[in-house]
Amino acid sequence: MHLPFELSPDQLAAARRDIEAAGIVIVGGGVITFEDDTGVEKYFAYAKAAGMPLIAIHTDPKLLPRIERFAKQYDIKVAIHNHGPEDKHFPSPYDALPYVKKLDARIGLCIDVGHTVRTGTDVVRAIADAGPRLLDMHMKDLRDLTAKGSQCIVGEGAIPIADIFRQLGTMGYRGYVNLEYEIDADAPLPGMKQSFAYMRGALAGLAADGRGRHS
Structure with a gap:
């Protein structure tokens, strides 16, 4: 859902109440672009008023x-x-990790798996190397690991979804894995449902495998 940055604190609080009354948990917001020094605090005030415990951002390292x-x-x-x-x-x-390691523990990474693989990076290894600095995940799938326009229903592409979840489980990841479904704009729900079903199936398979190895 979209909450415009221009909303007043009272409007954001009212929107937050409506969202929570509908049974929806606000887990974060973004991606917010920080372009210059003057606009930094307003986005934090916005996030606080909207009840966002986390914001995913894009910014200049400076x-x-x-x-x-x-x-x-x-x-x-x-x-x-x-x-x-x-x-x-x-x-x-890997371009962000050296910066965040020098900063407060509240600063970390939102790994977008689709954008990561398009750089030729091993996304599972990147997740492992991020360790406790991994705060958020954007999940999607691509048929062609080099092509942004090849996004597809999760499970129908080439991104190693089960291996990603396996690594997250191994490292005890406590954040969220957010589906970022950017296709089928006129009717996204069927593909989103299929994507969630595939991810839940992958998790169930990993859980069953774990029980089998410990029985």
């Missing part, structure tokens, strides 16, 4: 010290979102 300051002040987690070969700052998780 703004990270100021972003860190407000992450502490507002006690909001900040996850740097990698955006593939077109991203001049953070194409892959």
